[in-house]
Amino acid sequence: MSRMPKLATVVGVITLLPFTPSLASAENLKVVASFSIIADFARNVGGDRVDVITLVGPNGDAHVYEPKPADAAAVGAADVVLVNGLQFEGFLQRLVEASATKAPVVELTKGGEVLRNAEEEHHHDQDKAAEGGERHAGEAEEGHEEGHHHHGEFDPHAWQSVHNAEVYVKNIADAFCAADAAGCDTYRANAELYGGKLEALEEEIKAAVAEIPEEKRTIITSHDAFGYFEHEYDMKFLAPEGISTESEASAADVAALIKQIRQDKASAIFVENVTNPRLIEQIASETGLKVGGELYSDALSDRNGPAATYLEMMRHNITTLKGAILAS
Incomplete structure (x- = not known):
């Protein structure tokens, strides 16, 4: 089942959908968040200095999401693109390439405590056994049976640990400071305030x-x-x-x-x-x-x-x- 026609549609329509900023967003940092949880973190850190567009909205499933032409236009016009990483957003690479964005694409799980994907390790062990134990770097996706779904070495759902949520927030503050130095003190203060709420949440859980x-x-x-x-x-x-x-x-x-x-x-x-x-x-x-x-x-x-x-x-x-x- 090829997804290329949809991608071609995205690429072809980018030029037809110029991003027209409002007066407010002309001054604010234009932020694209890959899904709703990251968008919420971004709004808490950015406050009224950022305008956030969310690609995969409330109750949406980022695992199976198919980008729309408007998504490519938004990513292309962004100052910062915030993503989870760890292969959570399967659509991401195609969308970034289609958008031709010059914005930094910031993986918020960097520096967090990430867990290995037990499902992937099981498949890896099966593959090694089938191949007599031989596997070289770069060959991980070859030779897999049809029907095996491989989703990377690590479990991407890192936000389910509040400690990791604190890492996401720090990485967002760093990204916003890099893109908007004048607002850095505000971003750091907002991140610290929200960090206190996360610490209280951790104790409640x-x-x-x-x-x-x-x-x-x-x-x-x-x-x-x-x-x-x-x-x-x-x-x-x-x-x-x-x-x-x-x-x-x-x-x-x-x-x-x-x-x-x-x-x-x-x-x-x-x-x-x-x-x-x-x-x-x-x-x-x-x-x-x-x-x-x-x-x-x-x-x-x-x-x-x-x-x-x-x-x-x-x-x-x-x-x-x-x-x-x-x-x-």
Whole structure:
């Protein structure tokens, strides 16, 4: 399934969609954020000195997003482009090339604590065994079976650790200072103020987890987006789908997960705002688990939802987790 025609459309329409800044944005820093969580960080750091355009909006799934011509126009006109990195945004390289942007593309996970992608390591081990253990740098994508989805060496969902969110915020402040030296003191002050809110959030999450008995901390979600939350806050997450929502769970994957749920005595099961709930509802039916609510993994809610900001998202998730587990 080729995506080139869509890319050609993006390239061809760039010249037809000149970016016309408003009076406000002519003075402000023009920032493009790849998805909603990064946009929220950017607004907290930039305040009224930045205008932020979000490519993948609320409740959007960046794993499978297809860029629009307007996205290429926005990236082309940006002063700063903020992205997650770690191959989270599969569309990114094509879009940046199509936009011909001169703006720095800043990967916000740089300097954070990143976790290896367990799914990728499993495939890598399978490939090594199939090839007699021989693999050279640069050959990682060759020889993989059709149907294997490879999503990089690292888990990209780093924002699910509040410590990593602090790294994102620092990197945004650095990027804004580099692009707008006159506003640097403002950006640093905003980042420090928001950093204090993140520290308070970290304490809230730890206190909430401490109230959940250790034997009840195994839960099920749609896709493997909560590895950092698991690592940071001592909970266990199981999922039928891997790191990316792009790869669908096979019948064998689902059967193995159901077996593991019964062995590990999972306490609750949750749908996510970026995935189809059908598979989770099927697993809930087969295991007798009650769906405990909706978690926000890869995107914020819209403005009227329960997770319109990063702080609200993390509070909503831990409150929903704790409430469903303790009620089970």
